[in-house]
Amino acid sequence: MEEEQLEVSMSCRADVKDGVAPRPQKLRLVLLGDRWLDKSVAGNSILRRHVFDLSRDVKMCLKGQSVLEDGRKVVVVSTPERWVHYSIRDPGLLQVNMNTCMAMCPPGPHAFLVVVPVSSLRGREWTVEGPLALLGDTVWRSTLVVFVRRGKLRGSSVESFISKHDFLKALVEKCGNRYQLLDASRSKGCKAQVDELLGKIDAMVEMQKKAGGAGYVAKEEEVSTETEEKKNDVEERASSRRNRAQRRRRTLRSLLESRSSSPAQLQVLLVGAKHAGKTSSANTLLGGAVFPQAGDRPAQVVDSPGWHGRYCSGDTPQALQQQITHSASVCDPHAVLLVLRCDETFTETDRRTAEEHMGRLGFGVWSRTVVLFTRGDGLGGATIEEHIGRWRSLERLVERCGNRYHVFDNTNRAGSFQVRELYEKIEETLVENDASLLLETLENLLQQKQQNSKKALRKMKKVKMEKKKELKEKEEQIEKLQKMIEAEQIRLKRSSADGDIIRSLRERRTLADQHEDEGGVAPTCEKNHEEPVNVWEQVRRRRSQRTQTTLSFNHRTAEDLRRRSTFLTASVQPHRGGVSDGSPAGAEQEVGGATEEKTDAASSWPTAGAAALGAAVGTLVPFLRLPAGIGVRSAVFPAAGAALGSMLIQRGRLGRKELGRKELGRKELGRKELGRKELGEDAQETAEG
Numbered sequence: 001m002e003e004e005q006l007e008v009s010m011s012c013r014a015d016v017k018d019g020v021a022p023r024p025q026k027l028r029l030v031l032l033g034d035r036w037l038d039k040s041v042a043g044n045s046i047l048r049r050h051v052f053d054l055s056r057d058v059k060m061c062l063k064g065q066s067v068l069e070d071g072r073k074v075v076v077v078s079t080p081e082r083w084v085h086y087s088i089r090d091p092g093l094l095q096v097n098m099n100t101c102m103a104m105c106p107p108g109p110h111a112f113l114v115v116v117p118v119s120s121l122r123g124r125e126w127t128v129e130g131p132l133a134l135l136g137d138t139v140w141r142s143t144l145v146v147f148v149r150r151g152k153l154r155g156s157s158v159e160s161f162i163s164k165h166d167f168l169k170a171l172v173e174k175c176g177n178r179y180q181l182l183d184a185s186r187s188k189g190c191k192a193q194v195d196e197l198l199g200k201i202d203a204m205v206e207m208q209k210k211a212g213g214a215g216y217v218a219k220e221e222e223v224s225t226e227t228e229e230k231k232n233d234v235e236e237r238a239s240s241r242r243n244r245a246q247r248r249r250r251t252l253r254s255l256l257e258s259r260s261s262s263p264a265q266l267q268v269l270l271v272g273a274k275h276a277g278k279t280s281s282a283n284t285l286l287g288g289a290v291f292p293q294a295g296d297r298p299a300q301v302v303d304s305p306g307w308h309g310r311y312c313s314g315d316t317p318q319a320l321q322q323q324i325t326h327s328a329s330v331c332d333p334h335a336v337l338l339v340l341r342c343d344e345t346f347t348e349t350d351r352r353t354a355e356e357h358m359g360r361l362g363f364g365v366w367s368r369t370v371v372l373f374t375r376g377d378g379l380g381g382a383t384i385e386e387h388i389g390r391w392r393s394l395e396r397l398v399e400r401c402g403n404r405y406h407v408f409d410n411t412n413r414a415g416s417f418q419v420r421e422l423y424e425k426i427e428e429t430l431v432e433n434d435a436s437l438l439l440e441t442l443e444n445l446l447q448q449k450q451q452n453s454k455k456a457l458r459k460m461k462k463v464k465m466e467k468k469k470e471l472k473e474k475e476e477q478i479e480k481l482q483k484m485i486e487a488e489q490i491r492l493k494r495s496s497a498d499g500d501i502i503r504s505l506r507e508r509r510t511l512a513d514q515h516e517d518e519g520g521v522a523p524t525c526e527k528n529h530e531e532p533v534n535v536w537e538q539v540r541r542r543r544s545q546r547t548q549t550t551l552s553f554n555h556r557t558a559e560d561l562r563r564r565s566t567f568l569t570a571s572v573q574p575h576r577g578g579v580s581d582g583s584p585a586g587a588e589q590e591v592g593g594a595t596e597e598k599t600d601a602a603s604s605w606p607t608a609g610a611a612a613l614g615a616a617v618g619t620l621v622p623f624l625r626l627p628a629g630i631g632v633r634s635a636v637f638p639a640a641g642a643a644l645g646s647m648l649i650q651r652g653r654l655g656r657k658e659l660g661r662k663e664l665g666r667k668e669l670g671r672k673e674l675g676r677k678e679l680g681e682d683a684q685e686t687a688e689g
């Protein structure tokens, strides 16, 4: 392998030096195609010598090689007829075949050449399409289509031949529009065509290299589409299809039980391509009985001629087509069985052909069609759903038939289970197409829905009421809680106000206590705590000074009062223990005592005077003549005058007493202020000391 790569790279270098486009000096090619003869002719034309036997198919891969005039070495591997023939029993067969031919041209082929004969390919499309559908994308990037048998073109171009066949258009497109016509009948013209073909291969290899590839297909696993990922995908889709079909069948069977009327006889029509197994399947259905039974009732089975397609070339003749349509009109089938083989490929052309022929049976045919797969014995370990999932075109066809399908093994006619099951499926198809039954079912469903909706409405109303009640209860609870919170807040406010009052009262009391009992309070002195005796000494000195000040103040107040009073002389009492505490209470007691004495002394004279004056006025009043001319003479008047005079004097005395009390209060406040200042000075002096 290394030798090969070295050879290729050396040749490329040499070509670049000469200014020629680099190309592999050893070219490895693989021929694919349905007919061994066409492949052998194409192989000999490329090698320019007779290497492959044109007289027989050896049914195995063959390798031929030669050196061209320009010194280029070419290796060609030819494959036997239908070498990639698909078998569901052994889907790995393709891989085995591909590996064999890859091993014959190591390290891998530069190109795959699909050899297609220029001839009527109608009904044989699958021979080209089918096997190639199994090849992976890597192969398609390295593939060219080679058309042989130019003579059949009859003067027209190869392009017009391609355009006539949809499957060929798709094939050429898939190969990146790379194709070449080889006319082996004319050796001179063929040489130029081969040169042209090799040029196209070189360009393709160059393109692959530019894209970062090796220029040839090296990995064997890239050849086939049967990757692990694809297998898993197929299995998943297969199981989903099976489940869907089973669900649908269950529903239809329940509907079938409620069905009141059913046809007395089942009519079944079999259609399909030639050799698909229609007659064999009809015989299996009849089971050898003269009057076949579908369950407990008779069945009529109608076979039809196969359309030309997969196994016969040429269009389906008009007469044959009419016979197929006539078969359908004869029995007016309850179900149409579309017969297909399940042991081989299924291409897009197969789908199109089947749909074309079925379409002639009428538009409504698809709703009563069941796909009947024959050769179930060739499935091996695979399931029918897996086979369907492997071919996209087949999937589409089965879906068009409403996912109705069944498998027959016609080699086992004794197997009554497969027949019974098929009849069941036909009956289910009847249900699906019974418009009156479906209408009835629909009506029942609607009725049920209405009842259900009424029930649901009632239930909803009930739930709504309950919710409303619940909401109301909750609202009441919230209201209660709010009230409780408000009450609590008020209580808290009150207690905090009380606390403030108590605090302020306490503060006042503390202040008063401090003033009253200064000896009990030890002055704080953080700085001079080593000499407490001196501090106390200082405090005592300051206190005695303050006592002197207070005494002189009290004395002055007493003097003042004495001077003001005209009736009494007030005496100032000395403080207890010889030291005045300077408290306002003490001052008040002293001053209050002086005021009482003065009041008691002053009360007798003015009251007696006023009473005498009142009595005199009262005596004179009866001798007065009032402007109205009325004369008043009574002893009441002297008494009333005396009482009034006494009362006026009493009121004047009370007013003076009130004024004296206010004056005392003002003085008291002044004294308090003075005391506070002195205290502050004390503390400051103590701290500084």
Ligand SMILES: Nc1nc2c(ncn2[C@@H]2O[C@H](COP(=O)(O)OP(=O)(O)OP(=O)(O)O)[C@@H](O)[C@H]2O)c(=O)[nH]1
Binding pocket: 272, 273, 274, 275, 276, 277, 278, 279, 280, 281, 305, 306, 307, 374, 375, 376, 377, 408, 409, 410, 411
């Ligand atoms: N192994 C196997 N062979 C089958 C099965 N069904 C049909 N065949 C064979 O397939 C071949 C064609 O079967 P037919 O029933 O004649 O096919 P057809 O569709 O009636 O053919 P035409 O009438 O020509 O269109 C016969 O050789 C059958 O033996 C099957 O389930 N298993």
Ligand SMILES: [Mg+2]
Binding pocket: 278, 279, 280
């Ligand atoms: Mg037949």
